[in-house]
Amino acid sequence: MRDDSNDTVSPKDRFLTVYGRKPVLEALGDPALHVDKVILADTARGEGAAAIQRAARTAGVPVQRASAHRVKVLAGNGKQDQGVLADVVAPRMRPLTAALSSAPLPATVLLLDGITTPANVGMILRTATAAGIGGVVVPRRGVAALDPLVVKASAGVAFRAPVLRCATAAEAAGLLTDAGYRLYGLGAAGGEPLFQAELPERAAFVLGGETAGISPEVADLLTGRLTIPMPGEVESLNVAAAAAVLCFEVVRRKTAR
Structure with missing residues (x-):
């Protein structure tokens, strides 16, 4: 490293x-x-x-x-x-390699893969920070730049969010796998229901892009896929809304122990 x-x-x-x-x-x-x-x-x-x-x-x-x-x-x-x-x-921003080479490792990490709408990135940073998520990997390529639009969408929380930087989502997926994380892709269908899934102590959750979803390079490294049950007549949630459900399911599990 x-x-x-x-x-x-x-x-x-x-x-x-x-x-x-x-x-x-x-x-x-x-x-x-x-x-x-x-x-x-x-x-x-x-x-x-x-x-x-x-x-x-x-x-x-x-x-x-x-x-x-x-x-x-x-x-x-x-x-x-x-x-x-x-x-x-940004006091909590650091390279992903730095986070993975120091103790303690963040227990839960979000990995943004191809999310290009600044409003979505900003809202995810706000939600993850509120939920106490250990890190949000925001690659420098393939994801919306951390600019004033992201800061505005986060209502200023982006300045103190636990942002982890790397070049690409594929690089991040490899680094996280090597560090012992299990990677789970969050999608609209085809996965295990989030609320019933057994999840390890150290997990990284991949949030795919608004149109293309999770990239093939990252998908190859997934341990499994998760889906949010939606009994109503809606095909999918906005990625920021899905991230909020995921983050507070992690909070619920921690507080229920």
């Missing part, structure tokens, strides 16, 4: 990046958040840019200037960055 000291961990595994003038000002004005730095486009002028610089000064946050193109690249959203972004420290 690679060295996961702060010298080698990617900034994407330590910070949530917010962009746009209002989100950056809100982050700078929130005493519960630690903003590492603000990056302002060298073309940003006027009262909006001045307000951000004043807020950063008040919060003791350094402001760096960069080209407008550089800001767009870093934000990953050229239409809405408004020439400014901020890196906000």
Whole structure:
């Protein structure tokens, strides 16, 4: 495993990046958040840019200037960055490899596989954090970026969610399997009913994408599949709603012991 000291961990595994003038000002004005730095486009002028610089000064946050193109690249959203972004420290975010090489290992992990709607990712992070889930694996590729849309959907909880980062869902599935986790895919049909299934102490639950479901590479590593019983005339639940049912079934089992 690679060295996961702060010298080698990617900034994407330590910070949530917010962009746009209002989100950056809100982050700078929130005493519960630690903003590492603000990056302002060298073309940003006027009262909006001045307000951000004043807020950063008040919060003791350094402001760096960069080209407008550089800001767009870093934000990953050229239409809405408004020439400014901020890196906000996410204290519980870390690489998956770091979580798997330290004790104690998280007992329950969610693995997001191909979920591309920011609202779904944000709601899953909020639910998992509320339920005390040990980690939510959010791959850097194939899943919605952890941007202001995700933060908004999580109602700000994304900043303190137990996010675990890796390159892809397939990589995460392999790492989790090697670490002794059993992987269970949550789907609309074809699996064992969630409420009756016997689950191990250490389990990872895979939540597939909104249209394609669980990817074939991850499906090959599944121990089993689970389904949520739905006696009503509905084919499936939204992935965020299904995640909520799963998370609080885990809570129910823990509190019933």
